[in-house]
Amino acid sequence: MAMPQGALNPDGPADAVLPNIARIRNFWLGGANHGEADREMAGQIELCAPYIPYLVRAQRALVRRQVRCLVEQGVTQFLDLGSGLPDEGYVHHTAQALNPECRVAYVDVDSTIAGDSAELLSGSVGTRFVVADCRDVEGVLRHDDVRAVLDPAQPFAVLMTELLLHVPDSDGADEFVASWVDALPSGGYLAISHFGEDGQVLKGLRLFEHLRFGRFPEVSLRSLERVAEFFAGLDLVEPGVVPAPLWRPEPDEEDVRNPGEVRMFAGLGRKP
Helix, strand or coil, X not given: XXXXXXXXXXXXXXXXXXXXXXXXXXXXXXXXXXXXXXXXXXXXXXXXXXXXXXXXXXXXXXXXXXXXXXXXXXCCEEEEECCCCCCCCCHHHXXXXXXXXXXXXXXXXXXXXXXXXXXXXXXXXXXXXXXXXCCCHHHHHHCHHHHCCCCCCCCCEEEEECHHHHCCHHXXXXXXXXXXXXXXXXXXXXXXXXXXXXXXXXXXXHHHHHCCCCCCCCCCCCCHHHHHHCCCCCEECCCCCEEHXXXXXXXXXXXXXXXXXXXXXXXXXXXX
């Protein structure tokens, strides 16, 4: 299911502690960086779409598989766009477990999670959390904290995990992705995961608003074929763009019935 970034229910009281999607995801992943408002909203979302926690866990497992694949291909630099909280078991943990020389820059526009992110990265070598708008490609790549861990002249991997849900076609989604592909040097990679068109998802969104839990921001759900179009000009890594549970599954991961029917798609492409 598509999830917005930042604070939810912006129409609530001005002095209210607003739930935050990064913290809600942290709650579903078993983390500790969430509050009462986040847990309450998580319960409301689950009431409308009870499969959400599974999808969040499946997406986290997918990112770990993509990162492991990239490290095996020799990638040591990672740029995670729209990262949310860099909590336990995420990009730098996975990459550095295989190669301690790996470096990771997390980028998110949500400044309210900067403090927790800094705390989570405290003591980590070769990692940074940067508050920036990932639509500003040059601004991100020139940021001092990004440059501290990433040399954009050398191959690096750009991770777009759920990010494109918040970039509608009318706002230039193709151009946005192409701008990052253009910024990649030869040998760089683009990893995408994206929730797809699903009647249950749309029903859950309508129910969320009908029950007056708040206004759910607009999101862009796309088909597998549409997600594949974002990899134009890149060489797709096997198995191509597929439902997330089928992208290089590992035997110890959570089982799901009919994995081919999961409407969350994933792919990894290499720039020639």
